[in-house]
Amino acid sequence: MNENSAFVVEFDQLRRADVARVGGKNSSLGEMIQQLGQQGVDVPPGFATTSQAYWNFIDENGIRETMNRLIEDWRAGKASLPQTGQAIRQLFLRADWPASTARAIIEAYTALSKRAGRPDASVAVRSSATAEDLPDASFAGQQETFLNISGEKALLDACRRCFASLFTDRAISYRQTKGFDHMKVALSIGVQQMVRSDIGGSGVMFSIDTETGFDKVVLIDAAWGLGENVVQGAVDPDEYQVFKPFLDDPALCPIISKKRGHKKIKMIYGTGEQPTRNVPTSKAEQAAFVLSDAEILTLARWAATIERHYGCAMDMEWARDGETGRLYIVQARPETVQSNRETAAFSSYTIRSKGKTLVTGLSIGDAIVSGHVCMIESARDIDQFIDGSILVTSTTDPDWVPIMKRAAAIVTDHGGRTSHAAIVSRELGLPAIVGTGNATHLLHSGQEITVSCAEGDEGLVYEGTANYEVQTLNMDDIKPTRTKVMLNLANPGAAFRWWKLPADGVGLARMEFVISNAIRIHPMALVHFDRLTDPVAKQEIASLTSGYDDKSAYFVDQLAEGLARIAAALHPKPVIVRMSDFKTNEYAGLLGGAEFEPNEENPMIGFRGASRYYSPRYREGFALECRAIRKLRNELGFRNVVVMIPFCRSVGEAEKVLQVMAENGLRRGEDGLQVYVMCEIPSNVILAKEFARYFDGFSIGSNDLTQLTLGVDRDSGELAHLFDEQDEAVKWMIRTVIAEAGKAGAKIGICGQAPSDHPSFAQFLVGCGIDSISVTPDSFVAVKQNVAEAEASLDEDGAAEG
Template identity: 40%
Template sequence: MSQIQDPQASATPGRTATPEAPTDSIPGVRETRSTDKPLTLWFSEVGMGDAGIVGGKASSLGEMYRALVAKGLRVPNGFATTVEAWQVFLDAPVERGTWDGVLEAEHVGRIRLEAQREPTLRAALSRLFRDAPTDDHLEMHGRTALARAFVKATPLPPRVREALAAGYARLTDEYGADVDVAVRSSATREDSTMASFAGQYESFLNICGLERVLEAWKGCAASAFTERAVGYQLSRDMDPLEGALSVVVMKMVRSDLASSGVMFTIDPDSGNPNIIHVSSTYGLGELVVQGSVSPDTVLLWKDALRKGRFPIVHRTLGAKDRKMVYAMQGGTATESVDVEASRRRQWSLRREEVVELGKMALLIEEHYGRPMDIEWAKDGYTGELFIVQARPETVHGEDGHTTLRTYTMDPDLVRSLKKKGQVLATGSAVGTRIASGKVRVYKSYEEVIVRKRALRTQIKEGHAVQDLPAEQHVFDPGDVLVTEMTTPDWEPLMREASLIVTEKGGRTSHAAIVAREFGIPAIVGCEDATKILQPLMEVTGSCAEGETGYVYAGIHPFQVEEVDIGEIGEMQTQVKLNVGFPDKALHDAMLPSDGVGLARLEFILTAQVGIHPLALLYFEELRDYAGGGPLAPELEPYRERLEREGRKELRALVGAIERRTPAYADRREFFVDQVRYGVALICAAFYPRPVLVRLSDLKSNEYRDLLGGRLFEPVEENPMIAWRGASRYLDPAFTPAFDMECDALRFVRQQIGLDNLQLMVPFCRTPEEGRAVVDLLDQRGLSYRAGVPL
């Protein structure tokens, strides 16, 4: 780590002060401040001790550039304007009349006139923020819009302009003429361990040419005074002008031609420290951060990375229907375009690339000594992976709480709601809470502002808010916010919501990050939520049922139980958990327990596979026969059922299987992957505590309910005591399917290295059957002789 350096030092070794520039070249600015403090510093000149000089983002980039590039990390080169440049900008005397033509902001006319008479930008902004009512969104909207207009109308002081010109010229020397750069805000209060500023400030991508760099610099400066940023700070008793803004100018990584995303070195929902969470999508990474695209998600086990083993313990294919790329024409630098349908069904990163990212994440976490939130990008020209940002994870990273808060709904009620079709929408659950309230549907934050203006007009006309019909209210505390996606503009409203529902986004989107920080449940990626959930509809949202979040019609009771884990003493009796679904394992593993006493493989088969194993094993033969080909020998035992089903129905079945397995050419691999990932996630979450997994024990009627199950399963009078458990594994008709199960489990122990996996054989009728199944497992490397507790 770099040593902390004195921001007041007049000269720092290795740093060159920007030479004085003439002060009469920029109209509207009379520069009087004179200092030998540098206005720009390069990544090679700064480290974590310099956050007070160049802000959190730049100091972290510099720290990685200086300390970790030599260890194999890739960080694009760049520089940052310093706090001194910010002070020069704020304190430069401004000629009278500079702000005369700025925005006519509503509700702040008197304040606007007073601010226009101030001699500096700092004084004008101070007047705008004095006594600002943070609970009045409409007035805050007007004040901050005016503040941004003042910033954009203020000319850059010559010294700041010259410093930026010199820095961009040096990048041009290194990378070529008109080098494309990212211009990114780096606030002194940003990226700390205590407060996440989750996209509070602007970034501008694909900026080419000095004039556009200067324009983007002022865009970053203006973003320090958005409603969300100012309100965020004022609500935390921070003065927006006491902090300072640095601006990073760094070489762009051409991820518009490849992919990009974010990583957490801790599970962002549960805080489980065994896992690295990687999100990936095509194009520039802004859409992942915004939450306007559902990315691919990969979970890596840290111990496997450290030991050089296969580390992937879970993968989910995202929709990835849009991507951000360089704009081909027009005035914008980037644009969002559709992704080709065939590419949506493919992974946006190869497995070896995910592993490389995991190693980078581990290196960063070990260097900083805390969980980290990391942005990465893949260069489409070179194929290289780069780190473009790293900041402390703020929800769990400093979490010293020992109170466990558990939200539950009555299981009978949940079953009844699902059976009666009362599930209105589903998506990815963020957190584990439950909440209910009235729905408020908004397409954009600007729509909220328009509604607030109309409400204020009603109040001015003498109407009391409580007397107005509910549909004329804009948003009451405890309402359910439903929108397509959130941006930082939404945060004043998000703080008041009981539940947040978005149509787009994943667990690393803006909505998810902010919901965690505010302690509000969110369900993201709810398709068509703004159409299904109607204004003022009463709903209950549950994030307490695992990976999937449910929106139920109506207000329903739920229970909240709090337990201080710190007060639970040591027990002589071992306490182990029953774990049903793998997606709850990361949360369950945070409970004080001695491991998993029972994890049923059938939950993975029904929830994650959903297709009969023989339908996957013989998929090619099924497809050929459904298309009019001859019956393959492997399918001969099922001729009667296949003929009864008919080729038309078989073609529909083949299509359904293809839709469920889009990224797999070999459907057998799909089965092995799903079982492997389900078991591996449970074992990794609890490692090194033991996890006892019961081998598959579906009954014939349950197998028939799987896709394609009718073709391969008999109709039995009493499935409870019929073809199940050990007898299935030993039956030649099913042994090939059991082999796939064994392949997955063997991979978990031998390739990933999760040696805490233990096995249980269910429904073993006789000692002879027991010996036979042990021999079968022994042949497949899963017996006592292979070191597997059985």
């Protein structure tokens, strides 16, 4: 046995069972090199010091008793945490390397340099504690990492500083909270060949959605240069989401979201005493995505492979070498927040009233909190923080953890979903909004605000105290039903929040919501960009579509990705996507829209729905909608998507719309494509048998059907007392079309608001034999219970009659 093996071991000799010997981080690197290398996962080579090397360092320098005494004094209240941490770290930093340990490290480094083909190879020096990366505790970011270390002296110095970092204030505090004995946790050091990501890119990746725990997506953050900026939240990275179930099909490209970050700085190699430094990125770098689609898919496949091997959700760091273009995994550890979250129940927040929006960013968590701002711009001013306030700052690092624990919520200028502020907020269960860009400029200490992370991907800071309700949805209370209960979803950013609900699919996904929020541009303004006369709209459209030679492709990509997130949330269950159903006044409100829309006295029953799709006024715009659906189904892979046509006034109109769809590559029945029609006009009921020849199913829009059956403008305050979805005339319409659909063998459901608001209405629908009821997520549990009771009552009545 080599005498060095007591102190140093190569990564490729390690397995995940070696945590006690080399810590979680290093044992995991060895596991991946040994077990996953043959599956294509690339990990840079390196070596680890052992826990024995750590204890040998302590005992050869005779500092164990002093460390024990300092810790006991702190526990007894004789010294502060900063005093204790500083004193213990100084013990390490003033200590000498035992000759045998230093020799083992230098020999391993020489061998690594020889393998790299260069003397004094540049290495990353990372800490790996033996209590690290356990299922119920994450020590991520608590010990130091040093990048671009070159030469024997610099390496030994970095290793000594790694040992000392086991006693940072945050690490001491965390171990104490988690019940770890400070004198039984050792520190291993990982020395890994540097990936030249300083001239490439790097980032963080999760095999699970970090905010909702949705387990079918991979989340990737990416920035230019070394990865520390992403981890620390110093940069606003690109963000990509990939749908895991489709990764094995090489014909598909299941990237369901691509968001370009500002990426205003990058960390590159420095020299001498400053081995790394930050520099501004070029405008070209800021405007470009860090990763190509092929690279995104490669990383996502690696994430799925690593997750499958470890049998749990994983948190990984990756890097791309700018010299070779090769991708590498440089760290992997179990994800510890969502994996430990209670799954039987979750809270749903609904805002009833709110002040104006002050700041927006990325939402972390799913809660809402109101409180007073406490602005802290520097870690030096941490002692000024007021307990229970909302912490507003530029960015956070591990030194901020003590006050983050005392905050009600957190708002930062910089950072992505994998930044330090985001990770710690999740672990603490705090709502946070990161990457706002300007919170420290627009908010001030003492200001009363509401932080909302309950409205999707976008986090919003409102002025004042919002009025909101919290509802606990308990999965254990839900009974199965024959009648399908589905969800009405519109916001792609919030879709993943509802993946745990045992819904039977999505009964209504509103395309126009995605268009108005994610795209914001009238499709005809993209088709005919050169015809636009409004210079302001033209400039904004040019800005939004930068990077697209074909501006129409921007519409197709954004719409397909937005709908993909809704389709992914409940896959493989059906997701019914309603083609755009704006009224002309709403279309005119989109960028460039005013130049393509007529003025109507009553848009509610005007140029809307099916009539637009074959009209010369909008036919080219509808073609883009069809292209997006085609991409959604054929390129991204979501064949569970059903298309639905709104406001189809006549059978002749149905025929025209299906013809236009076919011309644009959406042919009913081809590749399993189903086409439904909204039942919201009396003619849809009267001629239900004929409509069923053209459509696979009906979805009752009870709001419009009530309006047109009773002749009541649903927006009229004067006639509000007459607008009643439970009016006998409306119920006759619904009862009749359900019966006619059943005779024709067509599916029929309802996607109006009435079943959510009125339990008796849900019971009426079940009694009529409806196939499905689609409701808002917050009313799902109540409606499901109403349906179960209605079915039980019908069964009892049937048994009594029998």
